[in-house]
Amino acid sequence: MTFRLPYALATLALFAIEAAIALFVHDRFVRPHVGDVLAVVLVYLGLRSITRLPRFGAVVAAFAIACAVEVGQAVDLVDRLGLAGNAVARVVFGMGFDPWDFLAYLAGAGIALVCDSPRSARHQLPKPGASLAPPGPSRVTREAP
Numbered sequence: 001m002t003f004r005l006p007y008a009l010a011t012l013a014l015f016a017i018e019a020a021i022a023l024f025v026h027d028r029f030v031r032p033h034v035g036d037v038l039a040v041v042l043v044y045l046g047l048r049s050i051t052r053l054p055r056f057g058a059v060v061a062a063f064a065i066a067c068a069v070e071v072g073q074a075v076d077l078v079d080r081l082g083l084a085g086n087a088v089a090r091v092v093f094g095m096g097f098d099p100w101d102f103l104a105y106l107a108g109a110g111i112a113l114v115c116d117s118p119r120s121a122r123h124q125l126p127k128p129g130a131s132l133a134p135p136g137p138s139r140v141t142r143e144a145p
Contacts, residue, residue: 007049014042022091036101040066040108041115048116055116059109066105073097 018038025031043062047053053061072078074097083089 001050002052004049007045011042011045011049014038014045018042032098033100033104036066036104037108037111040105041112044109044112044116055113059112062112063105063109066108067102069093070097070101070105 018035021031021035021038025035040062043065044058047058047061048055051058073094078084078086078089078093078095081089083093
């Protein structure tokens with residue numbers, strides 16, 4: 001087990017966004033669909049913050065977890081476990097099966113991969129003590145006429 005602070009901070013930020021969506025957004029698009037997309041990204045970030053899973057392994061695991069939760073909704077797992085009255089269980093596991101959610105989970109997996117790709121890493125801040133100067137000669141010289 002490991003701990004990666006940037007992923008943990010991103011997990012907390014996205015959790016706050018997901019909680020705000022769950023508590024304050026009551027529509028037919030953002031809460032059911034955007035929330036499902038972000039849920040996979042949230043699980044991905046959580047896995048990357050506490051495990052050594054590589055990007056692809058973490059995204060596959062996050063997608064599998066989301067699909068397992070959706071299958072649990074299809075078989076009324078929350079009710080079968082006697083948790084129907086538990087508000088937290090109802091929010092975390094959801095209460096309604098929708099086959100379109102699998103597409104939202106796939107979109108979330110794609111977003112996680114793209115946002116955490118090596119190409120996106122070039123936009124990160126330099127490490128402390130690193131030079132901000134571009135590689136190459138340190139000054140420009142002109143040739144004499």
